[in-house]
Amino acid sequence: MNFTEFFISFPEMSKESLRLFKKSLDGAYRNFSREYGDTIEAVFDPVLYFLVWFEKILQNSPWPIVIIVFLLLIYYGSRSIALTISSLIAFLLIGYFGMWDDTMSTVSIIGVCTLMSIGLGIPIGILMSGSDRARAAITPILDIMQTMPSFVYLIPVVMLLGIGKIPGLLAVIIYAIPPIIRLTDLGIREVNKEVLEAADAFGANRTQKLFRVQLPLALPTIFAGINQTIMMALAMVVIASMIGVKGLGQPVLKAITNQYFTMGLLNGLAIVALAIIFDRVSQSFGKRMQQYRAGANE
Amino acid sequence: MSEIKIKIENLYKIFGSRPREYTDIVRDGVDKDELLSKYNHVLGLDNISLDIKEHSIQVVMGLSGSGKSTLIRHINRLIEPTEGTVTVDGEDITKLNKMDLLEFRRNKTGMVFQRFALFPHQNILDNVQFGLSIKNLDKSDSIERAMYWIEKVGLTGFENKFPNQLSGGMQQRVGLARALATDPDILLMDEAFSALDPLIRTDMQDQLLDLQKNLNKTIMFITHDLDEALKLGDRIAILNGGKLVQDGNAEEILLKPADQYVANFVKDVNRIKVLKIKTILDQGGERANSNPTVNVNDSIENCLPAILESQSGLNVIDEKNNFVGSVSKNKIIDILQKSKD
Numbered sequence: 001m002n003f004t005e006f007f008i009s010f011p012e013m014s015k016e017s018l019r020l021f022k023k024s025l026d027g028a029y030r031n032f033s034r035e036y037g038d039t040i041e042a043v044f045d046p047v048l049y050f051l052v053w054f055e056k057i058l059q060n061s062p063w064p065i066v067i068i069v070f071l072l073l074i075y076y077g078s079r080s081i082a083l084t085i086s087s088l089i090a091f092l093l094i095g096y097f098g099m100w101d102d103t104m105s106t107v108s109i110i111g112v113c114t115l116m117s118i119g120l121g122i123p124i125g126i127l128m129s130g131s132d133r134a135r136a137a138i139t140p141i142l143d144i145m146q147t148m149p150s151f152v153y154l155i156p157v158v159m160l161l162g163i164g165k166i167p168g169l170l171a172v173i174i175y176a177i178p179p180i181i182r183l184t185d186l187g188i189r190e191v192n193k194e195v196l197e198a199a200d201a202f203g204a205n206r207t208q209k210l211f212r213v214q215l216p217l218a219l220p221t222i223f224a225g226i227n228q229t230i231m232m233a234l235a236m237v238v239i240a241s242m243i244g245v246k247g248l249g250q251p252v253l254k255a256i257t258n259q260y261f262t263m264g265l266l267n268g269l270a271i272v273a274l275a276i277i278f279d280r281v282s283q284s285f286g287k288r289m290q291q292y293r294a295g296a297n298e
Numbered sequence: 299m300s301e302i303k304i305k306i307e308n309l310y311k312i313f314g315s316r317p318r319e320y321t322d323i324v325r326d327g328v329d330k331d332e333l334l335s336k337y338n339h340v341l342g343l344d345n346i347s348l349d350i351k352e353h354s355i356q357v358v359m360g361l362s363g364s365g366k367s368t369l370i371r372h373i374n375r376l377i378e379p380t381e382g383t384v385t386v387d388g389e390d391i392t393k394l395n396k397m398d399l400l401e402f403r404r405n406k407t408g409m410v411f412q413r414f415a416l417f418p419h420q421n422i423l424d425n426v427q428f429g430l431s432i433k434n435l436d437k438s439d440s441i442e443r444a445m446y447w448i449e450k451v452g453l454t455g456f457e458n459k460f461p462n463q464l465s466g467g468m469q470q471r472v473g474l475a476r477a478l479a480t481d482p483d484i485l486l487m488d489e490a491f492s493a494l495d496p497l498i499r500t501d502m503q504d505q506l507l508d509l510q511k512n513l514n515k516t517i518m519f520i521t522h523d524l525d526e527a528l529k530l531g532d533r534i535a536i537l538n539g540g541k542l543v544q545d546g547n548a549e550e551i552l553l554k555p556a557d558q559y560v561a562n563f564v565k566d567v568n569r570i571k572v573l574k575i576k577t578i579l580d581q582g583g584e585r586a587n588s589n590p591t592v593n594v595n596d597s598i599e600n601c602l603p604a605i606l607e608s609q610s611g612l613n614v615i616d617e618k619n620n621f622v623g624s625v626s627k628n629k630i631i632d633i634l635q636k637s638k639d
Contacts, residue, residue: 202409202476
C-alpha cells in the first residue's frame, strides 16, 4: 500500500475479519436468545395476560357500553361537550366502516404501553432529577432510543421473543418512553429553588419534598410528557404491526403492500381520530391541574 | 438580663470548590476582593461572632453582598459553615446529624423569605399548615392551629385562595403565619418586608411588633433598610464584606458608629425621630414642677412641643408613672444641632 492510496481509499478492516466479527456477534446473541429466550418471555407473561385481558374486554363488551364509557372518560378528562360529541361521531364512523375491533386492539395496546411508560418513566425521571450523574448516564440512552431506527432494535427483540404482542409492546415502549422520562426530570429540576428552600427550612425530608412540593409542581410538565408518550406510541402502531401486533396498523400494512388506497386512508384516519382524542383529553386534563397558576384574575 | 438564645462563634463561610484550604489566609487578613481575584473563592462570612438574646429582635443589616442572607441561613443550617459554631439553647447545631437537623428545623425555627416562597400549588390553609403537616400532626389539630394564625394575620376568609390570587402584602402575611404556625422559638426573617411597597411595609412592621409583644420570640431580621432596622431592632448588627463591623442598639449605632462605613450608613437618618428620651436622660435629681413631663420611651421628636413650652427642661417618667430623671433644654438643643450636620 503506498502513500497516496492511503488517502484515497479508507484503510478499512479486511472483509474477512468484518465477516468474522459479525458472525461471532450474531452467534453470541443467537446463543443468548436460545438459552434465555424462554425465561425472558416468561418474565413478560403477566404483561401479556393483562394486555390480552384488556383487549378482550374492549372487544367483547357490547359496543354501545364501550362507547359510553369512553365518552364519560373523555368528558371527565376534558370537560368539553364539543370534544365529547366529536368523539362520539368519530367512534360511530369507525364502527360503521368496520374498524371497531382493530381500533379496540390499538386502544388496548396504546393504553398498556402508556401505563407501563408512566410506571417506568416517572421513577427513572425522578432518579435523573436527583443526580447529575444518573442524568449524564441516562440521557445518551434516551437519545439512542429516540433516534435509532425502530427496525434496528426490532431485530434483536424478535430474535429473542419471536413475533407477537410482547415484542411489539417493547418496541412501542422503547420508542415512546423517552419524553416522559425527560419531562419528569425537567419538571422536577424546574421547581423554584426558593420554594424548595422553604420546604427545607420547615424540615421536610427528601420524600416529603418530593411528594408535597416537587412532584405536584412538576405535574403539568410531566403531563406534557405523558401526552407526548401517547402520541409517539400511536405513531408506532404501523411499525409494531409488522411484528404481529394486531390493530389498525395491520390493515395499513396490507394496504401498502397491495396498494389499496381507500383501505389505507380509512385506517389512517382512524389512527388520526384516536390521536386527536387522546391528545385533546390529556392536554386539557393537564391544563386543569395547573389552574392555580391562572387564578390571579378570579 | 435575658438568656442568650443563639450564640454564633468565629463563623467563616467561603464559597468555592476548596473552601477549607482558604480559611487560614482569610484569618491572616485576606479580604473579600483579594480572595475572589487571586484565589477565585467568594468570602461569605469572615469571623462572625454574635450573641442573640432570648425574646429580642436582632436585626442584621448590610448592603447586598455583605453576607447577611448567608448568615441567617447558618442559624437553621440551610448553608453549611466552613468553620465556626452556631449554638442554639446550648446545643451546637453545626454538629447535628441529618435527622436531628430536620427535627431542629421542624420545632425550633420558622423562616420568612424575601420573595415569600409560598407553595403555589397549595391554598393558603395548606401553606400555613405546611410545617405542621411535615411533622405529621393530627389533621384536625393542625387545621385548627393554621386557622388561628390565618386569623391572627388578618386573612380569615382567604384560606381557600391560592397564593397568586393574593397581593404581595397578603402573601407575606401568609409567609409569616406559616412560619409562626409551628410555634418555633426562633423566627428567621430574610428581608421579609423588602419586596413590599412602603405603606404595606410599615403596616407589616407594626404588625410584627404587635405580635412580638405577646409572642416573645427570638427574631433574627435581615434588612438593608436602616429605618426598618432602627424601628424593629432591639439590637442591630452591621455587616460589611462578610465582616461584622458593629453590633449595638439603635442609639449606639447612631451616636457612636464604629467606622466610616457605619457612619455613612447612618448619616441621613433623622436622629431626633429615632432617639428616645431614655438615651439622653440624666437619671435621678428632682422633679421641677415648672417643666412638662414626658415618657421615657418617647422619641425626642415627639417631645419637641413640650420642649418649646418648658423653662429649663423636661421631667421624665417611666411606664408606671414613676419619676426617673430629667433632660435639660440645652442637651436637646445640642442634639438638634448635631443632627443637622
